[in-house]
Amino acid sequence: MNGKLQRVIFTCGGTAGHVNPAVALAQLLQREEEGTEVLFVGSDRGLEEDLVPKAGYDFETVHISSFHRSFALREIRHNLISLYNLTRAPGEARAILRQFRPDAVIGTGGYASYPMVKAAARAGIATAVHESNVVPGLTTEMLEPFAGRILVGFEACCQHYRHPEKVVVTGTPVRQDFFDLSKAEAKAKLGVDDGRPLIVSFWGSLGASAMNARTAELLALEAKNEPVFSQFHVILNMFGATTAKNVIAFEVHRPLNDSSSEPVVFDATGVFGVNDCSIALDSYAAVTEGYGDFFDLSPITYGTLPSEVGSYMEWTVENLEGTRFNSYAWQTAEASAGWGFSLYARKRTSDDFTSALSVLNQTVQERRRSAWSVAVGVGGYRRFRYVTDVAATNALVLSAHFFLYCKNRGAICPAIGDFPAVSEGQISPSECPDGFRGYTYRICRNGVLGDVKTDMCKYKTPSNFKYGNPHMTLVRDLPATSGAPTFKNIVTGFDILPPTLPKGLRFNSKTGVISGTPRSVSSTTEYTVFAHNPDASATTSITIAVRKGYCQPEGPFLETEVGETAIYDCGLRGKYVGIRRQSCVLGEKDGVWTEPSGYCMPIFGVVSIMVVFVLVLTTVSLFIMRIMKKRSALRKGGKSTIVRHSALF
Numbered sequence: 001m002n003g004k005l006q007r008v009i010f011t012c013g014g015t016a017g018h019v020n021p022a023v024a025l026a027q028l029l030q031r032e033e034e035g036t037e038v039l040f041v042g043s044d045r046g047l048e049e050d051l052v053p054k055a056g057y058d059f060e061t062v063h064i065s066s067f068h069r070s071f072a073l074r075e076i077r078h079n080l081i082s083l084y085n086l087t088r089a090p091g092e093a094r095a096i097l098r099q100f101r102p103d104a105v106i107g108t109g110g111y112a113s114y115p116m117v118k119a120a121a122r123a124g125i126a127t128a129v130h131e132s133n134v135v136p137g138l139t140t141e142m143l144e145p146f147a148g149r150i151l152v153g154f155e156a157c158c159q160h161y162r163h164p165e166k167v168v169v170t171g172t173p174v175r176q177d178f179f180d181l182s183k184a185e186a187k188a189k190l191g192v193d194d195g196r197p198l199i200v201s202f203w204g205s206l207g208a209s210a211m212n213a214r215t216a217e218l219l220a221l222e223a224k225n226e227p228v229f230s231q232f233h234v235i236l237n238m239f240g241a242t243t244a245k246n247v248i249a250f251e252v253h254r255p256l257n258d259s260s261s262e263p264v265v266f267d268a269t270g271v272f273g274v275n276d277c278s279i280a281l282d283s284y285a286a287v288t289e290g291y292g293d294f295f296d297l298s299p300i301t302y303g304t305l306p307s308e309v310g311s312y313m314e315w316t317v318e319n320l321e322g323t324r325f326n327s328y329a330w331q332t333a334e335a336s337a338g339w340g341f342s343l344y345a346r347k348r349t350s351d352d353f354t355s356a357l358s359v360l361n362q363t364v365q366e367r368r369r370s371a372w373s374v375a376v377g378v379g380g381y382r383r384f385r386y387v388t389d390v391a392a393t394n395a396l397v398l399s400a401h402f403f404l405y406c407k408n409r410g411a412i413c414p415a416i417g418d419f420p421a422v423s424e425g426q427i428s429p430s431e432c433p434d435g436f437r438g439y440t441y442r443i444c445r446n447g448v449l450g451d452v453k454t455d456m457c458k459y460k461t462p463s464n465f466k467y468g469n470p471h472m473t474l475v476r477d478l479p480a481t482s483g484a485p486t487f488k489n490i491v492t493g494f495d496i497l498p499p500t501l502p503k504g505l506r507f508n509s510k511t512g513v514i515s516g517t518p519r520s521v522s523s524t525t526e527y528t529v530f531a532h533n534p535d536a537s538a539t540t541s542i543t544i545a546v547r548k549g550y551c552q553p554e555g556p557f558l559e560t561e562v563g564e565t566a567i568y569d570c571g572l573r574g575k576y577v578g579i580r581r582q583s584c585v586l587g588e589k590d591g592v593w594t595e596p597s598g599y600c601m602p603i604f605g606v607v608s609i610m611v612v613f614v615l616v617l618t619t620v621s622l623f624i625m626r627i628m629k630k631r632s633a634l635r636k637g638g639k640s641t642i643v644r645h646s647a648l649f
Helices: 016-033 047-054 073-100 115-120 137-141 154-161 183-190 205-225 375-381 603-647
Strands: 007-011 039-041 060-062 103-106 126-131 149-152 167-169 278-280 303-305 312-317 329-331 337-344 354-364 368-373 383-390 395-408 427-430 437-438 438-447 457-459 464-465 471-475 487-489 493-496 506-507 514-516 521-530 537-547 565-569 580-585 591-593
Touching: 007 016, 007 115, 016 039, 016 126, 039 047, 039 073, 039 115, 039 167, 047 060, 073 115, 103 115, 115 126, 115 137, 126 137, 154 167, 183 438, 337 395, 354 368, 354 383, 354 437, 354 506, 375 427, 464 537, 493 591
Parallel strands: 007 039, 007 103, 039 060, 103 126, 126 149, 149 167, 471 537
Antiparallel strands: 278 395, 303 395, 312 383, 329 368, 329 395, 337 354, 337 383, 427 438, 437 457, 464 487, 493 521, 506 514, 521 537, 565 580, 580 591
8 A cells, every 4th residue: 555545445334343443544544645535335234324424424335234143033034135235245346446446445344344345355456454353353354365454453463364474563543532632621521520530441342241241240349348329220121132232231320419418319210110111311412403402301401492383303312223212202391282293213324214103282281291102112213303293382392302111011912023022002113124114013912913014114215316327428320228227225117307318219117228229419418317116206317419420530530420431632741642531430339430542642752653654655655656667668668679670571
């Protein structure tokens, strides 16, 4: 990787441990190499889809997913999808390389980096792989034969590689954010600057589960020696807890002050049944400006939501698995009536919003909590949008809004695959197939989840709809095609406006391909192409122009249209005479020249030839005249002899 890097691709995915080092490297590179373009490539299901755009970088995706070591039916289905994605990803990676033309491709781990690094290596592009773990992960092991360099954090890492000559100890990249703030500034920003000692403990990868367990033991020991809290609760996932994941959270509250005899109570017991409903506590990000007070869970701060149809706010929960809840609640400061609203949700930024809740004619009381059941919330969502559908009698004065998880009542239907356990009469939601938004669901009846229903699944809006060449210039009488357009999600048909194409071209409404043999010349015309499915559509534009074929200038012949003959007057070269001709005919892609005819002769040569010709002609003429003279003399001599002989008689 010598010389200036003008364009670099960083590829990573899965977890923040892969994404953050890549972001740190990208930031460092752009500080050191001003003007360097950076593109991130990852999967459409990993954490990178949120973290990379948040860091301000362009992001492209390849279809790649992990393999699970299980023979459960859903895991087998997942692995089959992953196997299919494995066949798609190399072509997508090569397309990105052709489009971006990078000087280098750097992978920082995760299965999403495999197709990009491998494709780049095979294309002769400089590559490197960074591995944060001491023991290389599966992706790094698979890329070792292809990558130009393996970048590791410690000397001890080198022994784990088959090609130690490729290994370079660089350490693990750290974002500039860690150097821009002092400790005091960081504490103030996080709201933990009350003078108490602060201990931060964080872990990653497969060691996280074991270290969480050790942390729990240390906290228990601390509590035994010096009880500093009143209540201590362990919060587990409501369902679906998985080994080797961070599924345990701890919080310890000390007394409010030294003189207080009443400790702060940390109560998160909804999972274990102490309270009927518990607040699902998640931190928030990307809150619509002006509505921050609604998210602090404080009963003494207030905000006003305009009583206008269409007013909205959006927010994201930072829990990477999404918030799992079954009720949505408002804490109102003033009474209001006639209120109607909708709550929309989605799991990832590439999804369309799904309707999670719609209520009308609501009445809320002063300083009271109002809650509404949200059956699909247990499916887990990260991005939310609240929209006012019906204006209330007055503006809504709110102190907080929050998600609740309430205890199940009655018979419980056990979970089936991705469908979580729910109570009798409730629905158990799961994701729709690829290309669809919304949710599938089973209804809990008599302690058993029923058949899967898909009526809440709607087609996603087609996205990234485009032609490979959106500006087509065709040659009359030569076959041409636009090629099939590319897009994400599902498209069931295509339309084009205006519907009339140049004579000889046709539009395929099933594939979106424009093809045929144009028979007439036409000026540049812009067409709008619609890609649609039963629920949504997307548009793109393409321009088409048809021209006559022509031959490029060649030698003395200027650009010439097909069917025409170019004539060159040799006199234009100065002391030359003669004419040359060359015809332009239609070839496979455009006009092509035939063999030329005619010659250019220098005037001196022509004169010399004429002089020689005249000399030869004169010589020949004199020779002929001499012969003729001799013949004439012979004829005269013969007559005299006859006369003399006649006189003898």
